[in-house]
Each structure stands twice: as C-alpha cells, then as structure tokens.
Amino acid sequence: MQVLILDNYTSSLVRDVVDDNELLIKHNIASIEILDSKRQSQSSLEAVYLIKPTIYNVNCIAADFTCIPCRYSACHVFFLPPVPSIVVHKLKNSNAGKYLRRIEDAYLDFRPLESQVYTLNDPRSLEKLYSSECHDLVTSTIDKIALQLVSACTALGEYPIVRFYNPDKPNYEAYSLSHIIAQKFQNQIDLYAGNHENFPDNSPGRLPSILLIMDRSIDFISPIIHDFTYQALAYDLLEFKNWNKVMYSTQKKDDGKSKPLEGKVSEKDPDWVSLRHEHIADVSSKFTEKVQKLLKDNPHFVNQDTNVTVGDLKDMIFSLPGFKEDRDRYTMHLDIASGCMTKIETKDLKSVSVVEQTLATGFSEDGTKPKTITDDFVAVLADERLDHMDRVRLILLYAIFRHGLVEADYQRLQQHCGLSNDDIQIIRNYTKIGAPTIKASSKIKLSKSDLSHRFHSMNTKGYMTSRYVCGIYNVIDQLLTGKLSADLFPYTKEQPINEEESAAAAVGINSLRNTHQRAVWALNPTAQPAKQRIFIFVAGGITASEAKATYELSKIYNREIIIGGNDIIAPRQFLTSLLNLSKPRPSLNLEEDKKIAESAPNFLLESDRQKPSISSPITKPTPRENTFPSVAKPISTISSSVEPPKHEKEKKKGKLKSLFKS
Incomplete structure (x- = not known):
C-alpha cells in the first residue's frame, strides 16, 4: 500500500479521468494528498509523487524526508515531461535522494474532456x-x-x-x-x-x-459564428467552468429565492451525450417530453395546471420522491436550455443568424448569391438588442466575406455602432492568424483564388441557422x-x-x-x-x-x-484572446511570467508526531462491490523497469499500475 501525492495541476489531470475511489480501491492506495498541503506522516508507507518538474515541487519532496522522522519510508517520483536536468540533479542530491526508488517520466499531460475530445490545458x-x-x-x-x-x-x-x-x-x-x-x-x-x-x-x-x-x-468562421446546437450554444451564451461545470438553480425557497448549485456535464450524463449535438429547438422539445413523462408517471406530486413555466417544471420535479439523480440532471438541463432560449429571444439571434449564415457560406437561404447582403448586414448591426461583442462578430464575418475592408470602413462602422477602439483592434488582430479582414486600398479586388484555400461548405438540409459546415x-x-x-x-x-x-x-x-x-x-x-x-x-x-x-x-x-x-x-x-494579441506583455498576466516560489512551506519541515491529525487526506473507504464507475482513460506513464502486461486490457491499465509498484 502506498500514498499518492499530487500537485494542484496533476490533481486536476488525474481526477478528470479516474475517481478517487477507483484509485483507493483498485490500486491499493492508502490516501491521496496534495503536495504542498499539511500532510500527516505515514512513515511505514512509501510515497508515489506525480507532479510537474519544478524546483518548488522538488523542495516539497525534500521536506518530506528532512523532518524527523521522515514522513514516508521511500519515494517514487513521476514527472510530467519535459524534465529539466537541473530538477533531476536537485532531487537526487536532496535529503530525499537516499530514499528515492524511481524517477521517471509520466506521459499523461493532456485532458480527455469527452470520449472523442481532448485538450492540452492551455487556454492562453x-x-x-x-x-x-x-x-x-x-x-x-x-x-x-x-x-x-x-x-x-x-x-x-x-x-x-x-x-x-x-x-x-x-x-x-x-x-x-x-x-x-x-x-x-x-x-x-x-x-x-x-x-x-x-x-x-x-x-x-x-x-x-x-x-x-x-x-x-x-x-476563420467557426470560432465566431453563432452555432445553434446545444453544446455550442451553451458554451457561447452561458458561463461554463472548465467546459464541464455550470451553475443552475433549484426549486424556490420560502423566501422566494432559488438555490444555486454547480452541475457537471460529462460522458456519464446520458442526456448531455445524446442531446449535445442536437439543434436547440429539438433539445427543448425532447427535454420537455422527458420531463412531462416523468411528471405523468407521478401525477399525485405535480400541479395539474396546464400553463406551467420552466420554473414550475423545476419545482414539480423537485417535489417528486426519489429520482434524485434524474431530478438534478433534468433541472440542470432545463436551466441550460431555457437560458439559451431566453438569450436567443432577447437578442433576436435567429435574425442575426440569417445574415451570419449568408456571410459564412456566401449564399442566401434559397441557395442563390446574396444581392442585398450589405443592406441586411447594416440593418442587423443597428439592432440595439445586440451587445458590442455580437456586433464585432458580425463585422468580422462581413469583412471575411468581402475579403477585407479598408480602415475608413472600420471608422464608419465604429461610429455607426458605437464600438470602442478595442473592438476595432480585435478585427485588426485577426490578420495575425491569417484572416483577410484588412486590405490596404478599396481599389484592391481580391478573389478566392488570391487567398488561401478555404475548406468550409454549405449544408442544404436541416435548419437554416445551421447551413455552415x-x-x-x-x-x-x-x-x-x-x-x-x-x-x-x-x-x-x-x-x-x-x-x-x-x-x-x-x-x-x-x-x-x-x-x-x-x-x-x-x-x-x-x-x-x-x-x-x-x-x-x-x-x-x-x-x-x-x-x-x-x-x-x-x-x-x-x-x-x-x-x-x-x-x-x-x-x-x-475575441478576448484576439484583443490580447496586440497588448503589451505585462498586461497579459501569463503563468510563464509569474514569479514562482521555490522554497517549500515551512510547515512541511515540521514533524507532526504527538500532534492531532493536521490534514484530511482522501483515504481508503470500506470496499464495496460494483460501486465504482469505470475509468474514462488509462493514465499513461513510463516505467521501463516493469514487465509489460500480457493481455490487452492489462496493457492499457499497466501504465497506471506501474506507478504503484516498487
């Protein structure tokens, strides 16, 4: 049995793909702890460190073997690559050096967000x-x-x-x-x-x-056009944390206020998986049908009034006995869908989309070349219900459609729409990625053959708000x-x-x-x-x-x-990132420019013997069968000293197991 120690970054990587209980039960882990937090000594156990290769992290490891007695009996260190030689040298020559059993690269620095989608955790x-x-x-x-x-x-x-x-x-x-x-x-x-x-x-x-x-x-079009499918629209119009967490409200309380909760969308949410790529209109109708069926199956607990609002539906769902998982999920999706629909109606995004789709595809809804697109563009741009970001997006689409506009055009648009200098700078900065938004003179006439090859196309079936491919x-x-x-x-x-x-x-x-x-x-x-x-x-x-x-x-x-x-x-x-492309470096506040502490916290150097428990690590629960879901992804590590598994299933799990072998 071993202790798994993570830093804040690797903690998010691991917990995105495997439950704590999965690690504790199936991999015989005594506890899961954070490297620079107060941790109780477990001197009879070996520690497995899965961390970024920084001097600060090395000093935290060294502190575990500086206090008397040592916090653990030995250490196995897995660094995310690339690992600077100075970090390895410092670790080997620290107080942890003589307790070091392994030091290896752990190739797991990516985030599987969905079954077929991953990110590299770098929003900047x-x-x-x-x-x-x-x-x-x-x-x-x-x-x-x-x-x-x-x-x-x-x-x-x-x-x-x-x-x-x-x-x-x-x-x-x-x-x-x-x-x-x-x-x-x-x-x-x-x-x-x-x-x-x-x-x-x-x-x-x-x-x-x-x-x-x-x-x-x-x-150049996909990042700025309004996409009316459920997931894309929710990401566009609502606030998501890490692209999988969203705030929603529960039933009304006695004081008339709603209780905010944080919900999570994931591959374990059958409604999210089945509906995320559906058009918002279909999502709303399908979800309403699901909720109505749930209420129909429980008629004694619901209001029979036919004129019910989304809020009424959420109240009725919460009045049902049992079904907690379904109730929470349904309430969250009702909130997401209704939030999207409200913003669509408030901003009249359907009318905006008609112009956007024409600009993006180069064709009107009937498949013909647009003849009044400039007039349509100006009319939508003047709609006071749009905010400045919606207008910037529309202007970008128009500029790309025209293969660029001259500065005088942007000055007129800025005055007409009341845009700020930053708004216009966003449009200029798109050229840094290759978008044809600026041209030197109105006399320059560019055709598609003068520009880089474009790969988009048009879908003639389905909703008119989803013609752009x-x-x-x-x-x-x-x-x-x-x-x-x-x-x-x-x-x-x-x-x-x-x-x-x-x-x-x-x-x-x-x-x-x-x-x-x-x-x-x-x-x-x-x-x-x-x-x-x-x-x-x-x-x-x-x-x-x-x-x-x-x-x-x-x-x-x-x-x-x-x-x-x-x-x-x-x-x-x-658009915020585009604006940042012309900002001075200090104002970007990048992680790479922040001064990083190197010394370990003093409390790590102190022994916790004769003291009450000073931390609350995640510890091994009582084993129960069939209570833990399957892991979403194998944790991939490098372990040349471990003989590879014989069967394919074990081969994929072996990289995770290798962390916990001596």
Whole structure:
C-alpha cells in the first residue's frame, strides 16, 4: 500500500479521468494528498509523487524526508515531461535522494474532456503562439505541445503517421506553425518508440493511425459564428467552468429565492451525450417530453395546471420522491436550455443568424448569391438588442466575406455602432492568424483564388441557422476518402505506400448506429473493434462545432476520430484572446511570467508526531462491490523497469499500475 501525492495541476489531470475511489480501491492506495498541503506522516508507507518538474515541487519532496522522522519510508517520483536536468540533479542530491526508488517520466499531460475530445490545458495558447510580444515563448510552447501529443497518442498505444496543414498562400507570420509542431512531435514520438520496445500497440487488423496537425487558420468562421446546437450554444451564451461545470438553480425557497448549485456535464450524463449535438429547438422539445413523462408517471406530486413555466417544471420535479439523480440532471438541463432560449429571444439571434449564415457560406437561404447582403448586414448591426461583442462578430464575418475592408470602413462602422477602439483592434488582430479582414486600398479586388484555400461548405438540409459546415469537417472527410491534398497536407516522412488505399477503404463502410458510443479512453477495450484511429490537433484551440464534426464522421466511416486543441474555444473567449494579441506583455498576466516560489512551506519541515491529525487526506473507504464507475482513460506513464502486461486490457491499465509498484 502506498500514498499518492499530487500537485494542484496533476490533481486536476488525474481526477478528470479516474475517481478517487477507483484509485483507493483498485490500486491499493492508502490516501491521496496534495503536495504542498499539511500532510500527516505515514512513515511505514512509501510515497508515489506525480507532479510537474519544478524546483518548488522538488523542495516539497525534500521536506518530506528532512523532518524527523521522515514522513514516508521511500519515494517514487513521476514527472510530467519535459524534465529539466537541473530538477533531476536537485532531487537526487536532496535529503530525499537516499530514499528515492524511481524517477521517471509520466506521459499523461493532456485532458480527455469527452470520449472523442481532448485538450492540452492551455487556454492562453493563442497569445503565446501568435502575439509578437511572446516570441520568446513560442519554442517552449511548441515543445510542450509536442510532448503532450505524445502523451495522448501513447495513452492509446498509437504511433501515428503524421500530416500537417501547409497553407498554399500564407499571409501571416506564424504560417509554418503546423509544420513545426508536426516535426517536433515526430522527433519526440520517434524517441519514445526507440526507448520502449513494446510500443506501439499493434492490435491485429488495425490500420495505422494518423495524426493531422492544423492551426486556427484552417477555419476563420467557426470560432465566431453563432452555432445553434446545444453544446455550442451553451458554451457561447452561458458561463461554463472548465467546459464541464455550470451553475443552475433549484426549486424556490420560502423566501422566494432559488438555490444555486454547480452541475457537471460529462460522458456519464446520458442526456448531455445524446442531446449535445442536437439543434436547440429539438433539445427543448425532447427535454420537455422527458420531463412531462416523468411528471405523468407521478401525477399525485405535480400541479395539474396546464400553463406551467420552466420554473414550475423545476419545482414539480423537485417535489417528486426519489429520482434524485434524474431530478438534478433534468433541472440542470432545463436551466441550460431555457437560458439559451431566453438569450436567443432577447437578442433576436435567429435574425442575426440569417445574415451570419449568408456571410459564412456566401449564399442566401434559397441557395442563390446574396444581392442585398450589405443592406441586411447594416440593418442587423443597428439592432440595439445586440451587445458590442455580437456586433464585432458580425463585422468580422462581413469583412471575411468581402475579403477585407479598408480602415475608413472600420471608422464608419465604429461610429455607426458605437464600438470602442478595442473592438476595432480585435478585427485588426485577426490578420495575425491569417484572416483577410484588412486590405490596404478599396481599389484592391481580391478573389478566392488570391487567398488561401478555404475548406468550409454549405449544408442544404436541416435548419437554416445551421447551413455552415466547418472546414475541419471537410478536411477530415477528404482524409478518410483518400482525397486530401498532399500539397496542402504533406507528411513529416515519406507518404506510406498503402496509406491512400487504407483511407479509400473507408468509403462505403457501414456507420456505427450506436448513439451511446464508448469512450475511446476507456480502460476496457474488449467491446471495441480494431478500428483505425484518426487524431486531430488544432493549435490555438477547437470549437464545439468542430468536436461535433468528428462524432458525425466517426459514425459515417466507422473510425475512431479524436479531436483536440490547446483548449476549447467559445466566441467570447476567442475575441478576448484576439484583443490580447496586440497588448503589451505585462498586461497579459501569463503563468510563464509569474514569479514562482521555490522554497517549500515551512510547515512541511515540521514533524507532526504527538500532534492531532493536521490534514484530511482522501483515504481508503470500506470496499464495496460494483460501486465504482469505470475509468474514462488509462493514465499513461513510463516505467521501463516493469514487465509489460500480457493481455490487452492489462496493457492499457499497466501504465497506471506501474506507478504503484516498487
């Protein structure tokens, strides 16, 4: 039995993918504790540290073996790569050195947000990659991205073929970003493969995986257009924490006030999984049907008045006996859906969307070239119900539609709309990512052939508010059908001879019709066929609509398509990042610029013997069968001293178990 010690960063990584009870019961962990918190000594147990490689963390470990008696009997240290040599040297020469049993790299620095979506936990990537104020951070940021992508791929035992976006008419400074990331990744995963003879996981019948690396210039429209699907709209209009937590209100109290609660959307929420990619209109009707059925099955506990509001529905749900899990989930989704619908009506976003979709696709609702688009644009822009961010988004779409506007146009728009200088600067800064929003003269007439290739298309079926098809959808579709240009998306190595054949073989494969698709990060692989995996990475972040595209294409082509970026991006956060691209470095308040403490807290140097318990670690509960859900993803670590598991299931779990072997 061992003690697992995490820092604040690795704590969030671990708890995103595995429950505390799962670790405590299945992996024989005595307790889970935070590195720089007050911790009770457990001198008879060995400690497993899973932490970032910082001097501060090393000093905290050293403190555990400086106090008398030592807090633990030995230590096993797993660092997230890259690990500076100075950190390793300091650890080995500290008071913890003689108690050190292992020191290794732990390749798990990424966040599986959904079954087919991951992020790299970096919401400030746009600033670090595209701001002229952050040139000194570009190399280290790219190095970290490459290692994090190695973590994501090796967690699933994949050694992918690598392709990257190579813009045909680059017009921005960072045009080679995708190429540089791809080459760095190739070097790192080649090094990993050379050091691990049992890598990759060559499952019988599985086609080689592919990693396709792009940057945000692949699609200028998706981050700013209103998307009316449930998840995208909720991210756009409401406040989410870490993209999975949202505040909602419960039934009214005696004083007439509602009680706020924090809810969580995840793969364990069947309603979120089944409805997140549905149009908000369908979500509202489907959820109302679910609630009405629940109330119909419990007629003695509900108000029979036919004129009920969303608030009344929530009150009635909470009056039902039992069903706590369903009640909480239904109440949360009612709040999310009604919050979105309220904002749609308050701002008349349906009318806004008509103009947005025309600007984004280049066609009117009837499929013809728009003849009155400028008049329509000006009319919507004058609507007082829109806030300044909505107007900036609309102006950006219009500028891209026109292949750029001159400064005089923006001055007139600024006066007409009452926009600030910052609002106009956002529009100017989009050129730093390659968007054609500015042109030097009105006499310059640009056509599509003068600009970089655009990958978006138009959907003529379904809702008129959802006609725009994001560029990434079409890029992946071309990849899977063997039609993706090798000039626009070259390989880091020579093109494999059978790569086009394997891609073309996907055409005509039956769709997976199971809407409850298992998470690809799941530890139990027995239910999954040996499908080819396609990894997508977008430097600068991905949108909810792009995540939706991967699920749709996975069903069509029977592939495991896994998309990720530095972070999820929603329109308002994206515009804020664009504004930051021209701000001075000190005002960005980046983590990389903050002064980091190096000395361990004094209390870690003090022995807790003869003192009452000074912390409340998460400790091992009484075992109960069938009470813990399956883990969402295997924790991937490097452990060359541990013999690899024999069976595929154990192979995927072995990287987690290796942390807790002596």
